[in-house]
Amino acid sequence: MHFDGGLKLAIAQRSSAGQKPVNEDSLGICIPKDEQITTKGAVAVIADGVSAAEAGKEAAETCVTGFLSDYFSTPDSWSVKRSAQQVLNALNRWLYGQGQHYLQAEKGYVSTLSIAIFKSQTAHLFHVGDSRIYRLRDGCLEQLTRDHAMPISRGKSYLTRAMGLDINLDVDYRAADVAVGDVFLLSTDGIHDVLSSGHLQELIGTITIAADLDAICQQMIDEALAAGSDDNLSCQLLRVDALPLEDAGDVYRKLTALPFPPPLAVGMVLDGLVIEEEIHASPRSQLYKVFDATANQHYVMKTPSANFNDDPAYIERFILESWVGRRIQSEHVIAVIAPPLAPTCLYYLSAFAPGRTLGQWMRDNPKPSSKQMLDIILPAAKGLQAMHRRDTIHQDIKPDNILVGDDGQVKIIDFGSCYVAGLAEIAVPISRDRVLGTAQYSAPEHVLGRKPGAKADQFSLAVIVFEVLTGHHPFQGRLENCTTTAAFTRLEYIPACHYNPHVPLWLDAALSRALSISPELRYNDIAEFVHDLQHPNPVYSKDNFQPLLTRNPLRVWQGISFILLLCLLWSLRR
Missing domain, CATH: 3.30.200.20 (Phosphorylase Kinase; domain 1)
Structure with a gap:
């Protein structure tokens, strides 16, 4: 790839049992040698197994080895956040499940976990528990994470959040910018509970290009032990020596x-x-x-x-x-x-798939049935779902980008406007080409320059469904003329059954929802939308579209009588 390579890190890590007979800390660093250094990044992980838990050591080791293995197995089109959270949730569920073999969950597989993922020019930080991540820049040491611990007495505290502690995992996430010369420190409480931030800053501040990072890691452990640390001691140092492709000429x-x-x-x-x-x-x-x-x-x-x-x-x-x-x-x-x-x-x-575009198919079939429409829309929706599972938004769904094969197969074509979350995180020193979809099929958020999402493809697919069923564009064809929020809010949805009386009210209601100007009002997933295109949703039943007087005249007259009674009582009081 044109943005391959360029990220260079100097690394070191050390771990010691200290005064304890068993070391329940675990740590690991992985810097890929291939394209994954660009698409997935370099990863540093540190975990501190909770000593009060019988399986704290196993929990910490599982967190580190499991994350380093599974993170790099996620699709490289996924964003760092999606990839990491998917892996962390799976690890947490496994740890929690294993912990249920113990009488008390907090006595099972419980561990802190702090992760730094360096991708392009950003450090993505994930953290739960009381291990820490620091960044040294221009001689100033900044703690980038906060401890999830509650003090109960002097020198004693308990974790409020940790891996394996609860079935629902709440992980802090932060994206921090990275500059050449930055030094990141990951440590467990055996070090930072006894060495002050000032002392750590003094130690790490001695790091230069020629500095021995291993020696500084060992020095931190030695000084923490000398200061009275009675816990396991672990630390990792990562110095940023170069960042990817900062020169436009190289790109x-x-x-x-x-x-x-x-x-x-x-x-x-x-x-x-x-x-x-x-x-x-x-x-x-x-x-x-x-x-x-x-x-x-x-x-x-x-x-x-x-x-x-x-x-x-x-x-x-x-x-x-x-x-x-x-x-x-x-x-x-x-x-x-x-x-x-x-x-x-x-x-x-x-x-090569012999066939015609959906645009041509619509010209050849001006009055298709609902079944014919579904035979095309359902596979197109499945294609979009496959893209969305890869954190990829098509952004230009229109009839000419859907191929209807001579064998009946339906395929989405043209990736020229796609947004890929994993690639969007990779910075390049050029102005990226922002290709908008076709105006009459584009969701409002595309036109307004907002962050793209899967619901934008849902909107475009709903425009196509409306057009297939009616031969007209929704909103009386005015969608392509809107360029501001005010213009979009003035649009009025004309029901599909206005153009085609054979369109059921419940199907029209599903279309109306998918065509909502606000993404928040659309379906959460395209699968829900196509389900409502096939099956009458009780919410959209015919009864719900009839006036209340028609649906329940007794209730209407009871309401009117009650209001008249209130008016009579009020007049008598006067």
Whole structure:
């Protein structure tokens, strides 16, 4: 990747049982050597098994080894926060379950846990318990975590939060900026309870590029023991020596390592692929049907437009399209294919699926039934769910980006506007290309520049459902003209049954909810939306849409009589 490498850390860690016969602390650091240093980051973990718990040592070791193993197994398209929280919740449930074998849960598998994940130019910190994370910058030591402990007497306290203590885990999260020269310290209470912040600052402040971090870790342990520490003692030091790609020139050179393809025509051969047909051309890209004689397979080749050969933001987005496509595994999302030969220029291949776009299908089927609509929308929704599970938002769901195959298969195509949470965390010194979706299908939050979410794809899918069923765009086609919050709030939803009387009220109500201008009012998940498209939701039953006088005339007249009685009593009092 063009943003590979660049993060360099000097590390050291030490742990000692101290005055205790058993060391219940555990710690570990993992700095990947491959692409994961960019997509997942470098990780430091420290845990302090609760000494009052019979399995504190096992709990601490499980926290460290389990997190380091499972975190790097999560999809690299996930954000750091999502990946870490998923792993932490699973670890906590396991520890809590194991602890139920003991008479008292707090006597089981209980441990503190502090984690620092260095990705790009940010340190993502996760913390529960009373171990700590500090940052030394410009000679000043700052504690970045807060202790989850309640003092009960002098020198005694109990943990209010810890791994394995409760089935519901409450972890502190913080994203801290990172600068070259920063030093991060992770420690257990055997050290920081007896050495003051000032003393720690003095010790760590001696760190230079040539400093022996191992020796400083050992010195902290020795001085804590000399100061009377009677607990296990553990610490980790991480010095930031370099950050990824701070120079725009370096990024541009990596982005342009492969040249743009030459002008292609039918019959030409590129890297063993025969150009058979130009499928589509736009100002931003070209699509060709190509044939690989070696594999006897047809593919679709996407090439960048020569109009952008000096635009690093455009080139980056084009490169990331294939990166995204390779990571979405779903029969309802078009597959990105590895080229048969090493590419000599910039392009990528996807599977060839004979068919037509949903836009063309709608022109060929102007009055489809609800079943025909569902036969297309349900698989499209499953494709979107597969993307959302990878923390990826499509951001340009429209009829021309849904392919209806000749075999009936429905696939989502085009990753040119995708937002990937894991990639968004990686800083680059160029202005990233922000490609908006098609205006008449875009959710308001896209147009207003707000943070994207899965509910935006739900909105776009609902626009398509409305159009398939009615032949019209929702909000009388005024959606594409809105550019401000005020303009969106003035939109009025015209029911689908106004255009197509065969649309049931309950289905129309589901559409209305998914098309809410505010994301908070939409369904929590696309699965809920498509369920309500298939099954009448009692909340949206016909009775709920009838006037109260029609549904329950007795209650209406009882209410009117009660109001008249109150008016009569009030007049008599006067």
